Amino acid sequence: MALNNSPVRTDIGYLRRRVRPAPAAESAALVSTAPENAAPEPEPRRAASAGLSLAPATPGPASPAGTAPVAAARPVVSPDSLPFPAPTIDDVRELGHSEPVLRLNARESAVGSLIVSGADVAVWEDADRVTGSANAAGDLAGTPVTTSGNRPLVGFDEADAVVSLRHVQELRRALFVARGPHPLGVQIFDGSTVTTARGDDSRMFVLYLLRIGNLIELRAEPVDRTLSDDAILQQFGFTLTPHVVTRESRSR
Amino acid sequence: MNTLIPGANAALTAENPGLTDLMVGFGWEIIPSRGPQAELVPLAILCDAHGKSLSNDHLVFFNQIVSQDGSVGFRDDRDVEEIDVDLARVPADVSKIVFVVYVDPDVRGAVNFSSVRSAYVRVATGDNRELVRFVLPAGENRTINVLMFGELYRHRDDWKFRALGQGYSTGLAGVAADFRIDL
Numbered sequence: 539m540a541l542n543n544s545p546v547r548t549d550i551g552y553l554r555r556r557v558r559p560a561p562a563a564e565s566a567a568l569v570s571t572a573p574e575n576a577a578p579e580p581e582p583r584r585a586a587s588a589g590l591s592l593a594p595a596t597p598g599p600a601s602p603a604g605t606a607p608v609a610a611a612r613p614v615v616s617p618d619s620l621p622f623p624a625p626t627i628d629d630v631r632e633l634g635h636s637e638p639v640l641r642l643n644a645r646e647s648a649v650g651s652l653i654v655s656g657a658d659v660a661v662w663e664d665a666d667r668v669t670g671s672a673n674a675a676g677d678l679a680g681t682p683v684t685t686s687g688n689r690p691l692v693g694f695d696e697a698d699a700v701v702s703l704r705h706v707q708e709l710r711r712a713l714f715v716a717r718g719p720h721p722l723g724v725q726i727f728d729g730s731t732v733t734t735a736r737g738d739d740s741r742m743f744v745l746y747l748l749r750i751g752n753l754i755e756l757r758a759e760p761v762d763r764t765l766s767d768d769a770i771l772q773q774f775g776f777t778l779t780p781h782v783v784t785r786e787s788r789s790r
Numbered sequence: 791m792n793t794l795i796p797g798a799n800a801a802l803t804a805e806n807p808g809l810t811d812l813m814v815g816f817g818w819e820i821i822p823s824r825g826p827q828a829e830l831v832p833l834a835i836l837c838d839a840h841g842k843s844l845s846n847d848h849l850v851f852f853n854q855i856v857s858q859d860g861s862v863g864f865r866d867d868r869d870v871e872e873i874d875v876d877l878a879r880v881p882a883d884v885s886k887i888v889f890v891v892y893v894d895p896d897v898r899g900a901v902n903f904s905s906v907r908s909a910y911v912r913v914a915t916g917d918n919r920e921l922v923r924f925v926l927p928a929g930e931n932r933t934i935n936v937l938m939f940g941e942l943y944r945h946r947d948d949w950k951f952r953a954l955g956q957g958y959s960t961g962l963a964g965v966a967a968d969f970r971i972d973l
Contacts, residue, residue, distance in 0.1 A: 645846065645973050648853030649962060650895040687829040689898050704829050704894040706853060727895060727962070728973065752853045 633758035634735025650727035662692035680778030794953035811916030815869030886943035903931035911939040924953035
């Protein structure tokens with residue numbers, strides 16, 4: 539069965555929590571900020587809607603008085619800046635048919651390394667849409683992305699694929715494929731782990747990593763086992779960008 | 791300008807009446823390397839009267855760039871990293887704001903302060919008039935992976951800044967345990 543590549547349905551009610559609507563006078567400023575398009579944008583744009591709302595009933599200023607202009611201009615974190623609720627890594631032991639998605643919090647998404655064990659192929663797309671892939675044998679395709687810490691944004695370290703979470707803001711999405719007998723495993727800084735389901739004879743699960751704002755979302759996506767790695771990349775819309783090797787200036 | 795030594799403090803609001811906007815700037819130099827390099831991350835922890843973080847949301851760092859109340863926020867401008875503090879917006883249950891800098895614990899190495907030189911923290915007014923500076927003493931930091939640079943704390947109705955310079959060899963796990971936060 540072909541993978542459904544259509545955008546995620548944000549109009550389906552179960553994806554969002556319904557709360558009591560705010561009073562009419564306030565609703566214009568507080569209405570829902572559901573994602574306009576649930577495709578993984580680095581900084582999801584949000585559109586006003588008169589429907590569901592995740593906003594609090596009142597704005598709740600942090601301080602009643604003495605607010606300086608600099609502080610007033612600073613965005614205050616509020617529930618309406620969050621995407622729809624999703625399980626945490628503590629809620630899910632195995633990503634698969636019954637629990638296809640989990641979301642890391644801002645700290646889990648940003649500290650240390652996200653380690654993916656069992657991966658044979660890792661694919662990345664950074665915030666500038668620079669795309670490349672690596673495999674466990676050390677082969678690279680497309681364009682590598684190296685962070686200011688002299689480490690690949692996504693790459694292999696011995697047998698494990700590693701995502702540099704210090705630079706999570708530079709990452710847009712990644713995909714990990716396992717061809718071996720073992721499922722994919724994910725470990726984060728605090729030691730929490732989750733695995734992907736093994737699948738069946740015809741289908742297997744790949745691990746899809748999305749960054750939504752400052753949060754990482756992990757999804758187990760079923761794909762046909764017979765598909766090649768290139769075909770899987772194509773299904774997920776990854777197009778490897780050509781890598782131009784630059785050299786020192788030869789003008790002298 | 792006031793230069794502090796470890797453990798020393800400076801009165802901020804008592805000596806600068808009307809001061810509300812503070813900028814806490816951090817700087818350092820890293821010895822260049824062709825391999826993985828230490829990546830330093832400032833982190834502000836808003837603490838209660840017992841010195842514990844009020845919650846996991848009372849942390850400010852690059853991926854959580856503003857506290858829930860909006861009093862502490864991140865920016866990156868004149869120093870390597872900067873954090874703004876609006877003292878007027880700091881909630882009354884916040885007794886102090888601790889500024890630590892950790893080396894990102896990447897599994898691929900370079901996770902301590904051994905390659906870090908000339909680290910400092912400075913406190914300035916919103917318009918960058920420097921009030922106090924603390925240059926961390928050079929030392930053997932091969933086992934240190936988190937350093938407490940300093941803290942802003944309430945003293946009666948005023949705010950003071952204390953230079954710290956204490957290191958952790960237990961990393962962010964040690965910080966999390968001491969401040970009761972989930973990292």
